[in-house]
Amino acid sequence: MGALRIGLLYFTLQNKLKVMYILKICSSCGKQARIYAEFPCPHCGERAIVRCPHCRETTNTYRCGKCGKVGP
Ligand SMILES: [Zn+2]
Numbered sequence: 001m002g003a004l005r006i007g008l009l010y011f012t013l014q015n016k017l018k019v020m021y022i023l024k025i026c027s028s029c030g031k032q033a034r035i036y037a038e039f040p041c042p043h044c045g046e047r048a049i050v051r052c053p054h055c056r057e058t059t060n061t062y063r064c065g066k067c068g069k070v071g072p
């Protein structure tokens with residue numbers, strides 16, 4: 001569920017283009033991921049669920065921090 005995204009932030013500093021990675025915490029394994037899939041919780045829709053490619057591929061379960069529902 002959810003397309004994979006790369007968390008990149010572009011900004012200019014002293015006329016130079018800088019790239020910053022945005023690290024997201026995977027809702028399943030708790031590791032920081034540069035590449036992730038993000039989608040709103042299918043149960044409450046209020047909390048964004050983040051999944052790293054590994055957990056997405058292995059369909060690891062996640063727990064919503066808002067409603068506490070566990071889902072694939
Ligand atoms: Zn993960």
Ligand SMILES: [Zn+2]
Binds near residue numbers: 064067068
């Ligand atoms: Zn939820």
